[in-house]
Amino acid sequence: MDASPEGNTNKDPIPEELSMKQLLCIWPAERRRLFLQERIKLLPATIKNRIVALKNLQYEYLKIEAQFYKDLYMLEKKYFEKYQPLVDLRAQIVNGNVEPPNEDPKWKVFPGVESENDNDQSTNSVSDEEEPKEEAKTDTKKLETSKGLKNFWLEAFRNTSTLSQLVQDHDVPALEKLQDIRVQYFDDYSFLLEFHFAKNDFFSNPILTKKCFLRAVVHPKDPFAFEGPELVRSEGCIIKWRSSLGLVRKIMRKKKDHSTTEVISRESFFTFFNWSHIDFDENDAMSDFVVGNFIRSKLIPKAVLYYTGDLVEDEESDEEEESDSGSG
Template sequence: MTSKRQLALGWPTLIDVSLKRRFLYQSIQPNGLYCVNSDKYRCIYLTGCRALDSSSMLAGNTLRAKCPGSRQLTVQMMQNPQILAALQERLDGLNGSPSGYMESLPKVVKRRVNALKNLQVKCAHIEAKFYEEVHELERKYAALYQPLFDKRSDIVKAAYEPTDEECEWKADEEEELTVSKQDEMKEKAKLEEEKKDEEKEDPKGIPEFWLTVFKNVDLLSDMLQEHDEPILKHLQDIKVKFSDPGQPMSFTLEFHFEANDFFTNTMLTKTYKMRSEPDENDPFSFDGPEIMCCTGCTIDWTKGKNVTLKTIKKKQKHKGRGTVRTVTKTVPNDSFFNFFTPPEVPENGELDEDSEAVLAADFEIGHFIRERIVPRAVLYFTGEAIEDDDDDEGEEEADEENDPDYDPKVSSPLHTHTHTHTHTQPVPL
């Protein structure tokens, strides 16, 4: 019998699925898509050409048909997005289906397998404790990092001017060694010109530091609108604060702003609540702490400056009189600052698909800011971290392609979990 793993490897074989001891075989061949029900040994050629009796065929063999015009029909079918969507849905349903092996085991063996499952649940609970201790360790080291991050913030907002010694960088020294005498004279003249220009401009700190970071990272730049940029020029720092010892696991992103004309807040916050314990209904899915929900904050916008809303004008015609009037309406507007008003999860935990997708993306962004942006901000400012991320992704893709269990649908290194009736995957922290 053909293994489902072969499909992941890209082999042109069949898929086997056990459904009440009846096996359904499917195969995409150069000349069409076939299904065989092994109870009836009847092959259906799905392009609609004709049905073929296949009683002489052995289950598991590749099925083919000599059908006039079948290749053209197959091409037409594969160009139809509705057919492709239906096919993908069917294949998704087949992937991961039980093989039927467990059902065939004797009762006494099944009993022992259940004992192993109970041991596995206990392992999951130990793993949960491990991650809780990791969280405590992370909190401890966050306190050690913070003075360095505070100094970074002071340099960015011009509260502190670094010394010559602090500004020395090895790469600059290596570059200087490669410069010839003639080039040295040119470089000196160029530096003097730049110094004069800088004295005229007199820039303070590192202008637009965080805005540049956001624009350099695709995950964040996709959220930015043109009207967000003037506001984010006033962003001076982003901090991560962990929950106090003994409190439920959580972290808060603090966005610190200088005084500006857009809102009166000096700090905007986003809190992510986490859970590090196996789900009673699905303990084997536990893979570390999960972000369960998040809460934003109220932005006190200056009148007329709220970029999360826009005013539109619509013309309405009176049914009776036939007169036309213009109606002004306020509607939501795309903006980075919608990040601070995430969808609320109802008490029953059920969300519509759009809200589910928004929350899943939100969790990924919050996790990314915490894990990558805040600790390595200068490298995202210069673009060096982006190159490293691209290299890492290239290596991961190569590893995944060689992994027989690789699922191309789950390609992101960050998975999300929302505490709703319809579950997505957890964010491993």
């Protein structure tokens, strides 16, 4: 079989012993796409007409799917109002404003698995050789007398691959002051993330915000590229830094002239709050959408599970899911 259809400009030699199935597996995605499209052109008119009919059905399916995402968003908005009292109480406990009474887990604890409040039993089983050191005992006493959960949100960030890669070492002292993250839903298919901070040495804003505007539209020019909601634009906020550089810039000496310096941008989680994207390209949109949507749909609803490690992001699984969704 000739595996180089008319119109294929790639002149790489194709080993004869490879089957077409093997070739489609090893070819880059763009080459596979071009090959398959050229093959469709060679089909009889009756077959091509059936394919057109099927793609018309697919087009109608995608329009219904776009409406599904819009309806789903409004349903999420409705139910988040019901979640809000629970989210409010969580913030009170995390920040030490409310001390919850001793409680038994409402979920089923399996035999041999210790629950969070089984400390007494576990301490009694420690042998003399395994007695904790004095420093550890001191830390335990400090924790026993402390209020709330220190660095709750920072630890939750660190336990997710989506956010941990954005947090730089110089961000940590500021993120230790993060007290709560909230979301507001709006009817125009947008949501606002609010990051509430305690007083700190880095900026004077008590709240940093990021607003994301979405759309779920099947574009007539490229309808089959539709994969769900996409970010149209985002609005950050102006961070009132206490120093001129803040956490997002640094001073560097020029390579050619070491006597002079220049101010350059540096990586920081706080670039997420950039006021606007002047050139809002596809990479900007994807980054903002992935981070903002993760915080909205995963982190805020299930923060304690990321904090405790009950939920752990598996990067390989995420990549497989993205690959699967992109191949449909």
